[in-house]
Amino acid sequence: MDIATFAFAALYQFADAFAFLVLSACGLAVIFGMMGVINLAHGEFIMCGAYVTATAAHAGLPLPLAILAGALVSALVGMLVEFVVVRHLYERPLDTIVATWGLSLIATQGTLIVIGSTMAGVGTPFGSFQVGAYSYSIYRIVLFLAALGVLGALYAVFNWTSFGVKARATIQVPHMADALGVDTRWIYSLTFACGAGLAGLAGGLYAPTMTLVPTMGATFLMEAFVTVVIGGADVFLGTAPAAAVLAVVKSAMTSWQGQLFGQIGLLVAVIIVVRVLPKGISGFLLRERT
Numbered sequence: 001m002d003i004a005t006f007a008f009a010a011l012y013q014f015a016d017a018f019a020f021l022v023l024s025a026c027g028l029a030v031i032f033g034m035m036g037v038i039n040l041a042h043g044e045f046i047m048c049g050a051y052v053t054a055t056a057a058h059a060g061l062p063l064p065l066a067i068l069a070g071a072l073v074s075a076l077v078g079m080l081v082e083f084v085v086v087r088h089l090y091e092r093p094l095d096t097i098v099a100t101w102g103l104s105l106i107a108t109q110g111t112l113i114v115i116g117s118t119m120a121g122v123g124t125p126f127g128s129f130q131v132g133a134y135s136y137s138i139y140r141i142v143l144f145l146a147a148l149g150v151l152g153a154l155y156a157v158f159n160w161t162s163f164g165v166k167a168r169a170t171i172q173v174p175h176m177a178d179a180l181g182v183d184t185r186w187i188y189s190l191t192f193a194c195g196a197g198l199a200g201l202a203g204g205l206y207a208p209t210m211t212l213v214p215t216m217g218a219t220f221l222m223e224a225f226v227t228v229v230i231g232g233a234d235v236f237l238g239t240a241p242a243a244a245v246l247a248v249v250k251s252a253m254t255s256w257q258g259q260l261f262g263q264i265g266l267l268v269a270v271i272i273v274v275r276v277l278p279k280g281i282s283g284f285l286l287r288e289r290t
Contacts, residue, residue, distance in 0.1 A: 002132070008132075010255065014248060016140050016144070017246070019144040019146070020206075020220075021224075021227045021242075021250075022147040022239065022240065023143070023201070023205060024046070024202055024223050024227065025223070025224045025227035026151070026198045026239065027195040027196060027197070027200075027224075028195065028199070029154075030154075030192075030195035030198060030235070031191075031195035032225070032228055033235035033239075034158075034171055034195075035090075035171055036090075036093060036171075037090070038096050038097045038100065040103075040104050042100075042220070042221055043104065043218050044108060044217050045074045045196045045199035045217075046202050046203035046216070046220050047214065048199075049071055049074045049207075050204060050206065052070040052073045053070035053204035054121060054207050055119075056069045058120065058122075066122075067201065067207075070200050070201070070203060071201035072197065072200075074196050074200020075197030077196060078192050078195065078197065079189050079190075079192065081103065081192070081196070082188065082192035086099070086100075087189075104217075107214075108214045108217075112214045119213075121210070121211065122208045123208060124209055125208060126138035139209065140209075143206070146205055150201070151239070151240055154198070155236050163187075163190065166187050167187050167190070167191045170187040171191070202220065203216075203217075228242075230277075231243075232280020232281055232282035234282035234283075241281045241285070242273075242280070245273070246266055246270070250262045250265060253265030
């Protein structure tokens with residue numbers, strides 16, 4: 001393998017890992033990073049998006065619309081979950097762990113009973129291209145561009161829109177927002193739905209690349225949590241750098257020794273970052289600014 005081919009392969013693997021980490025983490029960055037809700041059902045929202053996407057695609061809907069349908073259904077399910085369960089637990093963060101873990105088990109086993117152990121997948125679109133002796137999927141590049149687009153859209157919504165300002169105010173100082181006439185319950189519902197919808201979008205985007213099984217959400221859960229945790233308190237400033245750092249480690253270790261060592265390298269990197277930067281990457285960047 002010549003240097004140019006090796007460099008492209010390394011860049012491609014980095015982009016693939018970065019896209020997976022960002023798309024996995026964005027929904028959790030809103031629900032856990034912003035709202036403080038420890039959502040162990042995050043993987044099931046992703047699974048919901050993937051299943052709805054596959055069902056809509058099999059019904060004849062174009063794949064982009066099927067992916068949007070998966071995100072929308074996940075957002076609606078998230079709003080229902082917030083209204084029925086999570087709304088009563090905002091002051092009891094440890095209880096959210098048990099509640100969302102229970103929801104995770106119900107969703108996984110319910111899907112297994114109703115739909116079965118697997119679901120017919122969606123073919124990966126766009127085909128592939130050749131660089132040197134190796135073939136690469138074009139869709140993986142689309143996922144990388146989608147990850148950048150989601151990051152940009154999330155930043156714009158929560159910084160430049162009325163809803164985003166109200167959401168951040170409600171989450172940071174709820175009593176003051178309520179005193180100023182903001183319907184804080186509605187804002188909480190919409191914010192939770194936004195996080196669930198982003199999780200569903202991740203599931204929809206990855207539906208063409210994965211085997212659709214009820215436990216598929218577990219594939220995303222660990223990497224989503226570690227990305228948000230090492231990103232730090234400011235999820236908009238920390239998520240992208242955290243995903244970039246972890247993507248470098250994961251892609252390098254995976255190409256060196258395989259998928260298992262990629263996961264081990266990821267966890268070791270998290271331990272080191274948390275030890276060196278207890279406030280996360282965003283805490284370090286904010287300190288450097290001041």
